[in-house]
Amino acid sequence: KNEVEQSPQNLTAQEGEFITINCSYSVGISALHWLQQHPGGGIVSLFMLSSGKKKHGRLIATINIQEKHSSLHITASHPRDSAVYICAVRSGGGADGLTFGKGTHLIIQP
Amino acid sequence: GAGVSQSPSNKVTEKGKDVELRCDPISGHTALYWYRQSLGQGLEFLIYFQGNSAPDKSGLPSDRFSAERTGGSVSTLTIQRTQQEDSAVYLCASSLSLAPGFAFFGQGTRLTVV
Numbered sequence: 001k002n003e004v005e006q007s008p009q010n011l012t013a014q015e016g017e018f019i020t021i022n023c024s025y026s027v028g029i030s031a032l033h034w035l036q037q038h039p040g041g042g043i044v045s046l047f048m049l050s051s052g053k054k055k056h057g058r059l060i061a062t063i064n065i066q067e068k069h070s071s072l073h074i075t076a077s078h079p080r081d082s083a084v085y086i087c088a089v090r091s092g093g094g095a096d097g098l099t100f101g102k103g104t105h106l107i108i109q110p
Numbered sequence: 111g112a113g114v115s116q117s118p119s120n121k122v123t124e125k126g127k128d129v130e131l132r133c134d135p136i137s138g139h140t141a142l143y144w145y146r147q148s149l150g151q152g153l154e155f156l157i158y159f160q161g162n163s164a165p166d167k168s169g170l171p172s173d174r175f176s177a178e179r180t181g182g183s184v185s186t187l188t189i190q191r192t193q194q195e196d197s198a199v200y201l202c203a204s205s206l207s208l209a210p211g212f213a214f215f216g217q218g219t220r221l222t223v224v
Contacts (some may be wrong), residue, residue, distance in 0.1 A: 037214075043201065043215040086153065100145075100153040 003027075006087050006101035014109055019074040021104045023087030026068065034061050034072045035086040037103065043086075046072070077108045116218035117199055118222050122222045131187040131219045135204030139214075143205075144177055144187050148198040148217075156200075159185065192223045 003026040013019055023032070034046040047054050047061040047072065054061050058077075063070040074081055087101040115134040123129050135142050144156040155169040159179045170176070174192075179185040189196055200216040 027200070043218075045214065099155070 004089055004099050004101040006085075006104050008104060009102065010105045010107075012107045012109065013077060015078060017077050017108075019077050019081070019106065019108075021072045021085050021087075021106070023070045023072070025087075025089050025103055027091055027097075028065075028068070029089040029091050031090045032063055033090075034070070035088060037084040037086060040062050046085075048059055061101040074106075075085055077110045079110050082107050114202055114204050114214050116200075116216035118219060119217060120220045120222075123221050125194060125223055126191055128188065128190045131189075131200050131202075131221070131223065133185045133187070133202030133204075133216060135183065135185070135202070136214055139184075139204035140182070141205045142179060142185050143203045144185070145203065146198045147201060148195075153201065156187070163223055169172060172181055180210040189221075192221075194223045197221055197223045 005024050007022045011019065011021070025032070029048065032049045034066060036044045036046050038044070046059060047056070049061055049063045051063060058075045060073040060075070061070065062073075066101060072085055072087075083104050084103040086103045089099050091099065114136055117132045121129055121131070133142065133144070140160045140161045146154045146156055148154070156175065157170055157177045158166040162182065165177065167178070174190045175187070176190075177185060177187045185202065187200060199220050199224055201218045202216045
């Protein structure tokens with residue numbers, strides 16, 4: 001069973017700061033997802049990664065397969081980025097769906 | 111619709127009653143997942159369907175929980191004799207395939223057992 005650890009658990013920052021959220025996992029994976037959960041509960045898929053780096057707007061996700069580690073970065077953070085960010089991994093054939101980290105609760109203060 | 115649709119969005123039920131939660135996946139998605147998020151907890155895998163294969167029920171917390179997927183599309187998660195600890199947001203997701211599958215989530219059903 002894959003163990004997924006996220007850090008930090010909670011993060012409060014000022015608007016404009018560069019944000020980094022980390023995710024590490026214990027077993028080789030076929031894909032890693034970064035998800036964003038809004039205060040209302042809805043979940044949005046941000047990225048799916050199997051290698052390298054992806055960028056979408058102010059969001060950047062990287063993954064290091066050898067080190068079993070991924071990071072989500074937010075540049076020029078804004079209060080609307082306040083949400084819970086969740087890392088999820090799919091191992092091998094994925095018969096158990098996704099394994100989720102506990103999430104990082106991010107608050108961006110104006 | 112364009113996304114994964116779940117109903118109801120909110121459900122309040124009395125302890126001991128049975129509830130049914132519905133998920134309409136994105137058309138054409140063969141994989142369907144149910145997850146649960148209890149207050150203050152991370153997402154917990156419950157059950158997974160892939161095409162016509164037997165579902166992976168390894169995450170179901172007890173035999174009060176069951177799920178079915180009719181015609182490879184709509185899925186129903188049933189909780190019998192609900193308990194207060196069943197209170198959670200139940201999320202459904204679907205994807206085209208296992209790998210490199212990109213799962214799309216519904217908005218969830220918030221279940222409150224009183």
